[in-house]
Amino acid sequence: MIYLTRKAEFSAAHYYHNPDFTPEENRRIFGKCNNPNGHGHNYTLEVTVKGEVDPKSGFVVDLRQLKDVMNREVLDGLDHRFLNKEVPEFFENIPTTENLAIAIWQRLAPKLNQATLHRVRVYETPDLFVDVYGEQ
Amino acid sequence: MTTTSMKAHLTRRYMFAASHRLHSEEMSPGENRSTYGKCNNPYGHGHNYVVEVTVSGPVDERTGMVCNLADLDGFVGHEILERYDRQNLNLLPEFAKVVPTTENLCIAIYDIVKRGFLHAHLEGIRIEETMMNSFEYAGENTR
Numbered sequence: 001m002i003y004l005t006r007k008a009e010f011s012a013a014h015y016y017h018n019p020d021f022t023p024e025e026n027r028r029i030f031g032k033c034n035n036p037n038g039h040g041h042n043y044t045l046e047v048t049v050k051g052e053v054d055p056k057s058g059f060v061v062d063l064r065q066l067k068d069v070m071n072r073e074v075l076d077g078l079d080h081r082f083l084n085k086e087v088p089e090f091f092e093n094i095p096t097t098e099n100l101a102i103a104i105w106q107r108l109a110p111k112l113n114q115a116t117l118h119r120v121r122v123y124e125t126p127d128l129f130v131d132v133y134g135e136q
Numbered sequence: 137m138t139t140t141s142m143k144a145h146l147t148r149r150y151m152f153a154a155s156h157r158l159h160s161e162e163m164s165p166g167e168n169r170s171t172y173g174k175c176n177n178p179y180g181h182g183h184n185y186v187v188e189v190t191v192s193g194p195v196d197e198r199t200g201m202v203c204n205l206a207d208l209d210g211f212v213g214h215e216i217l218e219r220y221d222r223q224n225l226n227l228l229p230e231f232a233k234v235v236p237t238t239e240n241l242c243i244a245i246y247d248i249v250k251r252g253f254l255h256a257h258l259e260g261i262r263i264e265e266t267m268m269n270s271f272e273y274a275g276e277n278t279r
Contacts, residue, residue: 018198029199031206094200098144102195105142128205131145131190 002060003118005048008070010079013040014095017084038082043100044123045074047108051115061115073107097122101130109134145192145259146202150212152221155182156236159226180224185241186264187216189249191256203256211253216245238265242273250275 015038016030026034033039047070051060081087083095089103101122109117123129158175159168168176175181189212193202219228225236230244246261260274 016200020198029204096195096200098146098195098202099200101144102142127149129147130202131147132142133145135143136141 001050002053003048003050004060004063004066004115005046006063006066006070008045008047008075009042010045010075011040011042012078012081012083013038014083014090015039016094016096018094038084041124043078044129045070045104046119046121046123047104047117048119048121049112049115050118054114059114061112065114066112069108069111073111074104077107097124097128097130098132101132105132105134142195143192144195144202145190146205146208146256147188147190148205148208148212150187150189150217151184152187152217153182153184154220154223154225155180156225156231157181158235158237160235180226183265185220185238187212187245188262188264190259190262191253192259193256207255208253212249215248215252219248238263238269238271239273242271246273246275 014033015035016033017026017036018029021029047066049061049066053060077087083090083100087095087103089095089106090099093099093103101120104122105117105120108120117134119131119133121129121131156175157178157180158172159178160171163171189208191203191208195202225231225241228236231240234240234244242261242263245263246258249261250258258275260272262270262272264270
């Protein structure tokens, strides 16, 4: 088994708010991230796929195809967007880094046909990142 | 589309600066020098340690979080950074009889977080002693 990781960057705005909470609860739980005007991050995405090496091409996955899938399924929809307002997964769910990583997993997993998705890692800042492996 | 039923691993990086000296009472001076080299300098030396704490769990539907980052930052700030930042590791009780290698520091920090932080499952601790050396500990009987 070989693991291959492709990185990408995108920038997006978000804020954290649960309409079921009172304004005080929202402020207490989400702190500064509750500012309804939003704030933004430069996110770094790492997509790791796994598989056996194709004996003819020597590839675990065609990197150009992986890059195209990442651009089409993830970056085109997220880069320079306000996640709460423009990205359907976050019309109701809170766009935390956890939910962002899960949404990216769910967008990518069914679209990869050569290799299997192993891990999605999303850095919100260099000091905070989330990994998902598709485990329930 | 639901985004909340999947498990996530959240990693937070922290930094502290501390000094240490690698020296074992069970070794002769010659053995200490040959085992620990420059790290055996009796005056000690220091590092900027980077600690990565990884916790995991299902994502809470109401908050979108594995655990509240403010709780994790508060715990690590109080129990790890206040304990180790700007300290001489050899003078701390956990290193009275244990050499303060970064391996043993990983285990000490893992034990503190495992015992005291109850908001999420602790996956493991990773420490960068320098940009070139890093160490990971995920508890006994794992991996």
